[in-house]
Amino acid sequence: MANQPTILVIGGGLAGLSASHTALDHGARVVLLDKKPNLGGNSVKASSGINGANTEAQKKHGISDSVQLFYNDTETSAGTLSRPNLIQALTANSAGALTWLTTQFKIDLSLVSRLGGHSVPRTHRGTGGAPGWAMTSALIKKLQEVESSQFNRVRVRQGAKVIRLLEDGSGKIVGAEYENEEGRYEERADAVIIATGGYAADFSDHGYLSKYRPDLFAFPTASGDHATGDGLLLATSLQKPAALLDIEKIQVHPTGFVDPKSPMAKTKFLAAEALRGAGAILINGSGERFVNELERRDVVSGKMHEVIKAGEAPIRLILNEESSAALKTHCDFYLAKGLMKRYDSGEEFAIEAKLPLENLRNTFGSHTMYGEGKATDPLGKTYFDNSWYSVEKPVLVAEITPVLHYTMGGISVDSSARVLDSQGVPISGLYAAGEVIGGVHVRNRLGGSSLLEAVVFGRIAGETAASL
Template identity: 40%
Template structure:
């Protein structure tokens, strides 16, 4: 894994010997959607890339995204007669964020969403021909393809595109350990081969850090949000926040680190209920019509409120958990994902009477009331599917859920092109960040579907800006 040797002709010790047409590769750290978006943008513009991934596999947490990616004014929306606007999407984003965050970044996120969806469809080959509505949204705008989990599809196809390009080197088992910054300019990247223990440096003048959040790090959670340290998490063990720490050590300013998103629905696995790691119960399950019941089989919240509000409501229930209840129509709409949950023993297919026994009559009345089509007592208006003709023999799909640490809104401060800002608000020349490692985009609470969008928008923007410098 000797990257320095391979690129030695591009990284000469003496700058005076360097040819004007021989520039060092851009180093992209992290192979989730943000990193791959940057890498592919650069490669298409004939900029050489070294992609470093700490884990054994490429794809990061993006690979597990299960609901989709937001976009407005898209072809899919138009075909389905859905009218959306910048103002409505932007207001949903900042309302979810509790009016905290960098408004310039939030405007760019929303404004570039049409371009992001089109890029995935036309350049990467992801159909994104289905749209759902998630919690906190005033319109239906969360895109996925039919019959396949969105994170897996997007990462698989984008990674294949990256691998096809000349001028790329991909290395897993390569852990970022430091950055060489001189006079506020990037000079190199330090990394560790986690298998051999060998430490190396890649000389470069441009780096994109896309290492994700810190939702698995007990150390950082204890430092910034100690009240969440004992919560279970949906994050992979590699989500340790090294990027944030290293960027701060390099002179970057960390912001919003105290804002950690608790997702309301992590599955409680029957055979391992105390596990600290939980499968995420996709927000789309509630978006397609799923409801939440407490231990007494009562509804207690608008299931499509923002994530923080639904989490707070579940935490107030007995056992800090709830039943997620789905109808057969909902199952058919999200069959590919629910079949996986059933296989993993996270959702059971049952009848109403088998599940609720003596309380069946109470639940039947509740489901009929929910299905009457009008706005209910909790303020829920959007119901893509309901529970038609409910009876004791009605088939239901039910899982137990509890709130989990899911996303960390804080990270390094960036400008609208992803360039990292130092503590004086000045860009560190050649240093970029995209995705969950950056802060300011989501404020106090991220809107569902905006994570994948953030990765594409700021990942491609960073790649485009670096590529422009390579033309000079």
């Protein structure tokens, strides 16, 4: 490879940004193309946080964690088809990824919460706004600084949609063709990193959702409209196509907000899983809990479907004062958007929602007892934060529904982020990172592990591509 190789990064979400910075750190030049007018992708929306095992923040909070424990939780969540090399890459590099973010970009990740399927609290966020915004804005700012201060090191092109990868006679990837408002252009490079995100908004007639999961086609999504699986198409349209893994595996997130102003909207805001981590409970239309709120996402979504099918909707998410205070910035935002409503008491809510007050009183009373250890939750919840609920006290309430959220399927890579063909052979010059890759989470992705996947595999891709 050239002395100062040029790395072409497709996609400016957290994976593409992490890859770009790492490639720069390893001496490369970077060209970053993104089809949208603004960088950030779905990464900017992420609201719960990023996972890390054995981090400085965990140690400060007295949380005992290990790479092995994180590995085990991820493997259990992934199910029988789990791929050890990818899980090992994700979990073993997690603490390093967080240190990179906090030291190199001064991102605050000092708070740690526990999301569904994790044995211990390990999802990190800061005290300010949404963690996805905090991370992407810091990485974008620094990239722009390098672009303006160091001649020819970085070129960022927004509104530039990549439509084809360029191959030489041997099948090596040597660049990409993109289009923008002015026309079509070729961009040559020594290596290409695909970081185009997932396909949870691919509602085209012959797209990935309609082809692989027609049963989910009618669902709303929490993804931005860029998430149409472009990277998958680019990588599978080669002379020797990339292999795809787990393409039918799509995560349905339990808590999309039903906006009272537009209840049928196809794109929905996501109610962060951190709300449940901080003590929020879920109730059916009769005011009864029906699931351990801290179960894995696939389990919670599955139980919600049973409730909906049984005609026991609407499903609501409820927070007491303590749990809403723990996520004040989030809740202030949801309240301002009209997605959540505050009631002076649970009783006031029960009257407005026309649900039996006695049921709500029982639900709140028993949840409080489980939290105090005076009884065992028959639904299996064992970790309690802010568990004290009373119908006499204020509550925040939102109606929620399952939404398409994250696509587990994607391009097959090895633990060096090299794209593999159907024989498992690396395609020369081609790397991939972030949600566009498949095989890491298989059956179910743990909350907080996608931002981590973007940073870990983005950094691996940036380093491998720049160093070879």
